[in-house]
Amino acid sequence: MTLALDKLKPGQTATVLEVGGEPVLAQRLMALGLVEGANVEFLRTAPLGDPIEIRVDGAIALSLRAADARAVSVSPNP
């Protein structure tokens, strides 16, 4: 199953399939480890609904906007 990164639920983990969208943003995300095959954990959503907090491959948590996370397609882990 393919899902947009921002659609994961808190605590859910997934594998990154592709980082699409605007090239500059995509390269930013990839530089931070969001590359194909990386393991990503959805930690939480900010109290006001945006941005979201994720952890990539067990590294330090990252925060990005849901709109930007939408460009990352993931496959949720069972």
Added chain:
Amino acid sequence: MAATATRDRRIALIGNPNTGKTTLFNALTGHRARVGNYSGVTVEKREGLLKAAAAPTTLVDLPGTYSLAAASPDEMLAVNLLLGLQEGEERPDGLVVVVDSTNLERNLFLALQLLEAGLPTVVALNMADAAREQGRLVDAAALAQRLGAPCLAVSARTGDGLPELAKALDALGGAPPAPPQCFPAEFERAAAELAAAVDPASAPGTGFLVRRALLEAEGMAERELAELFPGSPERVAAARSALEAAGLKPRSLEATSRYRWIREHVAPLLPKAPSAPRDALTDRVDAILTHKVFGTAIFLVLMAVVFQSIYSWSGPLMDLIDAAFGALGGWASEALPEGPMRSLVADGILAGVGGVLIFLPQICILFLFISLLEDIGYMSRAAFLMDRVLSRCGLSGRSFIPMLSSFACAIPGVMAARTIEDPRDRLATILVAPLMSCSARLPVYTLLIGAFVPDRPVLGVLNLQGLTLLAMYLVGVVVAIPVALLLKRTILKGKTPTFLIELPPYRRPLVGNLLHRVIERGQVFVVKAGTVIMAASIIIWGLSYYPRSLDVDLVYDTKALGAEMRLASAEAGALEAALAEVEAEREGAHLRNSFLGRFGRVIEPAVEPLGWDWRIGMAAIASFPAREVIVATLGVIFDLGAESADDEASLAQKLAAATREDTGEPLFNLPVALSIMVFFALCMQCVSTLAIMRRETNGWKWPAFAFGYMTTLAYLGAFAAYQIASALLA
């Protein structure tokens, strides 16, 4: 010239944000940084002499970055500096890459990019103590072998490994490392061919720039390359197409190749990750601090506590400074003979400096809070909490830190805006940052609130004075929102900026670092007080003292003589009282006659709707060099008008006693005080901020714009405050 032979070695310090790079810089240089600016760009330059170096070595602190794929001027500066392309800067002789050992894989991405820059490089595995505690410390020798560059485990916080790092820096030199081969052979071939085609002379650095240009989408490297070699864009495009034809995706090639290399070569060196979460404490704390209800509530309470406490904790210290300057002023009045010199010292210099220094305690307390929140790691949580709100204003969570800093002073706030990637977002932040109530407004608020807002409890625990102060801070925020939105929808129209930050583990703050920053901020303020404000104080004193009209003196000499004759035989006190009155009138007449007074009179019709008289108007104009000058100005203006008043009476009491010249009613009341405060909350009366804006935006256009819009808003706001408060209190 022989000078080149004795040139200091230069080593650049570079790393991701949150790697303790600044702490390492401070530890290696002994807290002695020279701070300046790079010519032509807006990035801050920090340099310091290496403490324990065998030969004189300058350490250059570069801005924190996650990647050399330059998306901001800061990152491009780093690339240019590494290649020796930065105007006016020599190419460094070596590099220290600072890496967070607890976050090794992500940090190595940048390290791998840097190893290709062709400079002798040392990798400092910082936070080794924390990594060891977590059981994640990499074997430095094994990593060094893989990377082809020396790696040293250090801890800038504890000082562990720093002597070894200093030794490695002494030994740094010679041939650059052979970087690890991360990329497929097709890419290497294409890059080499492109470099040869673009630059047959094969200048050092071209190879690196060509690789960057190939790897980065819409990157600055491509633009830089095009500037150096006009024919390059077509060649780069052709080479990219060729890569794609070979089945490589240029867009993701760099990240996938480097992370694959890290996974294959570095991950096996790491001890097996414990099954427990990376930082259980941080996760538990974050569950509360970023909680929908508790997190927001804690954030708001924290901010309220900060402002309430700078208002009350600083009290005793302020009283002390107040008393000291009162005593100094009294001493000066007695020690110096009557005349311009006594007036200058007592009413110009001492009143000016004392009126500014008194607020040092508040500035220090505020900066202690800001530094503490930053060092603990709460600032990025605040950005996380606030991004939604700020993005609604066309800004981003990244604007939060510049904005919050602007509550202390717009100057660091405007400077902090360089961390914002999107130029429009950055400009909008710079333009609205001065609307945040800075510490220079605090003197104005404190003076007027203390004198004219009743010290009355509200709802038991709160206090009307504290609430008024909070309201003044909110005025700027409330106005900044529509202003930022309007800017982003009109002159700064563009796509929404992106928000991408790390939420680092919570860390125990270092007391030394905190104190260093508090003292540094205090020094900045005092130096400013000692130069700009002092100069303004003396100029304002001169403008209000001169011209010394002989006609005025003649009138009041005659009056004094008349009183003496009339009251020669009256009781002892009566003559003194009459003479004091004549002297006060004499000073009033001189003031009305002074350059400043004349100017105040000219603008009086314009400030009347604000509830001001010409004296307040002239004080506001005189505060153009810096907002806090209004306190000194009011001190001078009303001191001169009431020279016989008790020397130790505070300025607040003098203001409360001031009357309108036409009606004799008190000049200051609550509506007038509110009107002045709102004016100062919104105005751009700060030469230093304008100067820093000019530097940051590279011209006078934006500072002039900020001055224009803020003065207009300040006038309208003060008008509304006075009229509404008058109507409500009538």
